[in-house]
Amino acid sequence: MQEWQNLTEKNPRYKLDEAFYERVRTAKARYKQLDSVVVPPGEGRGFVVRKGCTFRVIEESGPQIGSIAFWNAHDRRETFKAARTWAHEGAYVRPFAQMLSGEPWVRPMITCVEQTSVPEPGAEAYRPHTIGTHCSHEIIEMWFGRRARNSCRRNLLSAVEPHGLKEADLHDNVNVHQKVNVGDPVHGRIALAASEARAGDYIEFFAEMDLLVAVSVCPLGDGTADPTRGLAGVRPLRIETFETGFEPKPWPPTHDWRPAWKGRWARPETEDGAAPKK
Numbered sequence: 001m002q003e004w005q006n007l008t009e010k011n012p013r014y015k016l017d018e019a020f021y022e023r024v025r026t027a028k029a030r031y032k033q034l035d036s037v038v039v040p041p042g043e044g045r046g047f048v049v050r051k052g053c054t055f056r057v058i059e060e061s062g063p064q065i066g067s068i069a070f071w072n073a074h075d076r077r078e079t080f081k082a083a084r085t086w087a088h089e090g091a092y093v094r095p096f097a098q099m100l101s102g103e104p105w106v107r108p109m110i111t112c113v114e115q116t117s118v119p120e121p122g123a124e125a126y127r128p129h130t131i132g133t134h135c136s137h138e139i140i141e142m143w144f145g146r147r148a149r150n151s152c153r154r155n156l157l158s159a160v161e162p163h164g165l166k167e168a169d170l171h172d173n174v175n176v177h178q179k180v181n182v183g184d185p186v187h188g189r190i191a192l193a194a195s196e197a198r199a200g201d202y203i204e205f206f207a208e209m210d211l212l213v214a215v216s217v218c219p220l221g222d223g224t225a226d227p228t229r230g231l232a233g234v235r236p237l238r239i240e241t242f243e244t245g246f247e248p249k250p251w252p253p254t255h256d257w258r259p260a261w262k263g264r265w266a267r268p269e270t271e272d273g274a275a276p277k278k
């Protein structure tokens with residue numbers, strides 16, 4: 001009998017303090033609200049969330065998918081890494097799941113503290129997930145065979161450009177309020193269905209560091225709208241931010257292997273990643 005190892009449980013660094021996040025979650029009534037903004041169909045918003053604060057992504061008027069991207073507010077090279085997070089936390093975002101940055105940081109950036117509609121075990125419900133990336137004009141044209149009129153990529157870029165980020169800075173994101181299944185045993189492909197989220201449903205994330213967050217209202221609406229026809233069936237998302245009064249738990253530093261590196265590879269010196277001049 002083959003023995004399978006859970007990569008998250010195998011990781012000795014990963015000792016999630018569930019009691020801490022339970023305290024954060026249950027202190028909700030004492031949170032101080034900082035902001036509340038409605039993101040309309042066809043748009044995105046970028047905003048700063050200080051560490052120890054939370055942001056909520058709320059279904060304003062019915063089922064609506066959102067794409068959420070985030071960066072370290074002080075070093076925008078550090079951003080969410082979907083594949084790394086998938087390997088450590090799973091594909092589904094659930095309460096107390098942590099979203100990690102990529103190398104050389106590899107640490108929690110946000111932790112989910114609340115999800116108002118949690119699927120019953122085995123039931124097909126909508127689930128936020130980390131692996132579907134975001135829709136782009138190019139992908140929509142591949143899916144529908146017609147020119148896209150809006151996309152999450154465009155919305156996310158319009159959200160972060162006022163904060164100084166460019167297209168090359170936008171990589172992975174979390175998808176919220178989406179009904180998704182990753183159970184394909186042959187190819188591991190993902191499948192989508194219409195979201196069953198209701199008005200008022202929300203998912204909430206605790207900021208483990210100062211963050212720049214971008215939210216897009218996906219032109220796929222509940223997952224079934226046609227983004228080549230316009231914004232029919234696309235609903236707004238409300239974003240609320242809160243001061244929780246909790247300091248994030250410290251994350252232990254990783255031992256840096258670079259000083260002992262004897263290889264010949266060298267980090268590119270130029271901004272655009274081109275090889276350094278000899």
Ligand SMILES: [Zn+2]
Pocket residue numbers: 067134135136151152153217218219220
């Ligand atoms: Zn989208």
